[in-house]
Amino acid sequence: MKRIFSGVQPTGNLHLGNYLGAIRNWVRLQNEYECIFCVVDMHAITVWQDPAELKKATREVTASFIAAGIDPEKHVLFNQSAVPAHAQLAWVFNCVARIGWLNRMTQFKEKAGKHRENASVGLYAYPNLMAADILSYKATHVPVGEDQKQHLELSRDIAQKFNNDFEAEVFPLPEPLIFGSATRVMSLRDGTKKMSKSAESDFSRINMTDSADTIAQKIRKAKTDPEPLPESLDGLDSRPEAANLVGIYAALRDIDRAQAIAEVGGKPFSEFKGILTEVAVEHLAPINARMRELLDDPAQIDAVLHRGMERARAISEPVIDEVYEKVGFLKP
Template sequence: MPANNRVFSGIQPSGDLHLGNYLGAIRRFVPLQDSHECLYCVVDMHAITVWQDPDELRRATREVAAAFIAAGIDPKAHIVFNQSQVVQHAELAWVFNCVARIGWMNRMTQFKDKAGKNSENVSLGLLAYPSLMAADILLYKAGSVPVGDDQKQHLELTRDIAQKFNNDYAASIAANGFDPEFFPITEPLIAGPATRIMSLRDGTKKMSKSDPSDASRISLLDDADKISKKIKKATTDPEPLPSDVEGLKGRAEADNLVGIYAALTDASKQDVLNQFAGAGWGTFKPALADLAVEVLAPIADEMRRLIDDPQTIDAVLRDGAERASILAEKTMLEVRDIVGFIR
């Protein structure tokens, strides 16, 4: 397949994958296998921008890989790997550190949110995180990246880095006989009714593993009973479901639950409202709970089976890393020539 038909995406192994990770990313990865050459990466190098317990990092890395496979990603037809096993990610990230500008990094919203008032004491890696993300994508010259709403700014920076590299080294790119657009201007793939899943306790906050309330999120390893109870106890308002999406405005919790139902059925929010218009939460929540259990419980069962067999997961990651390294080294051989490294 041509490089512009290649898709790359990664998930950070921060532990406790939840419904937001599944609907916002993993579920959307699966159908892309039918139309694209896919590389799905557990980005463990990104994880250590803040300190990680080494044993916990290994456990979380395997959990993400298990989620990929349990959700339906085929690691033989496509590539599933962890970032740290492909050393070219770090090599290209350094080149991009020398292309990107500090001002670009300082403007990144996620850096400001994570650093807060403590920006002088966070790791350099946290500041340079978007440069490594650009390297992840452009190392494979991916034409498309499935991203959530909160990652759009990082992808815009990836595009800026690609354009600046192409401009800065235009003469060398031409002298080496490469396409002037050496690194592609990668396009985002943002689709679906629920690209941003919110807390079950507060519809104005993103679903997160850091929320102190376990009831705020559905873990991908929750059993059927937990899934059902959490949805039935989710925060709502007293009004019935409206007949159209305009009626969801200003109703954050209602909008979130309708969006979850829509995403689980690959439908639109309007489709869901056509089915449940005028219904109360006593009708809708049990229907959503049954649907969530139907979709998520088999994934949780398969994840647990895989997690109990770490040697199999490690073999998948090792095989994926070997195949990814072949693609990565091809790009880096060209990059070394372009920037003037002797080899």
């Protein structure tokens, strides 16, 4: 059986990069894999979150999943904190993983910056929680971006060490699913930086909740250079903003960048931005409308999460029982 686990943190609005780089790919995987999708609210609190905003963001992320095409009836969709197995298995993995492994995690260094001594223990150890997220369901595959590949490798190391320590094949070694050209959508204000929820300027990203007028305004104000679009892919190499906008156009049209250049190469940015706006609005407007409909009825979202929680617990509880037996914990 092929089973996927993947999740998104509820920290601010999801944006076009989250959608093109992750959520749209998850939608396409639903016919091939058994899928478990999670709003990872426990990961979110590794840095301070306003409690009211966290609840709101959890519902927004859930709504975006459903609006983008995730089927919560066919697959499992829930919020992480509702399923005890994540925290239970994370503690076991805290005792399996080695300090040296965590010290090699580059993302902690990036997120903690110069203030490592003030970072939470949760931020430091959260790769162990990520391993618990995946292995609580014995997932065989995990869709990841390049920035998460190192954490998946750690999950494999933890699974292998647990199996070796207790001389039992309890966990599979999950395989990465890394997608192609749409996995990195860059900032509309700086084509060398990844589009981010945490960027100060809202004009650096297109949010999943943006209206058609807002999308048009953001694309119109997106940073460009004075030259028209090149007529070959090679011409994008030294032009990060042009490369980013062409990449977004290609991803939204579901074509490769060579086809995109064949369609829009040589056009001035004033013309191309109009074309890109039309494509973006056409693609995102139905998702935006469905999100608004769902968010107007939070009880409906909560009901989806509750059903998902029950299904997630049914899968994860036998795994925890098996782990506790191997570790030597007495049954209550």
